[in-house]
Amino acid sequence: MTINTKIPEDVEARFRRTVEQLYGTGGTAIALERAIELWLSETKYEIVAIERKLNNDALKRLQPELEKQQGRYVVIAHGKLQGVGDSIESLRSLAPNAHHRLVFKVGEPLPRKRRLGWRVRRKQGDPSAGIAKTSSL
């Protein structure tokens, strides 16, 4: 892969200096490969979040179609209905490249409230945890 791009001079200077110290001459490729791997792992769950929204939005559009599938399992991935089956196992191979999938039994009655017991609490210093969307439930 060949990439031509401009980065700020001070960043480039620090990058070249650190590569030289760590890997010596010719270490740029090693450093860039590590940087790309790190970026891919850091952004993995951002992609999941994007696809989660895509699939949940798709579900709203698909509701009339899914009404005919009461009691059966369905898979929604890439924003589309991927398949319907009588067991969760039968849907295992659908949309294998999706980062996020909705796999569920249509119309399954589930509790809306939970008691979480004595041990569970929000992690200290994590204001983002939890409640974000409860107002819509």
Next chain:
Amino acid sequence: MVHSESEELVQLDTGYDGELLLPYKLYQDLALYQWEYPEEYWSVGKTVSGEILELILAKGQVLIPRWNVALEVFIETFEGNEELLLGRSFIRKFKVLLDGPGNKVCLVGAPCGKET
């Protein structure tokens, strides 16, 4: 407690009325977001201190190695959760013996010493 490396000891919390609560990181590491239920099915959980948390929901399997049993269960988590718990809905599938002197919980019918 003595258990093999292929097994995971899980705490039973009778105050939790779900089946299985996973640490958020484990939920991500197991890629359970590829088996997720829609947001409209997610529950709202309340802690004993009154905190309200939205619980991400997926379906998965719990393996009990010594019984060679796989159980389909609902799995819940929330961002920041670090607890791994079995709840009341899970043990509803079994007869359970609380062995106080032995400091363990036994699923009745399992070999002696089967902890959950």
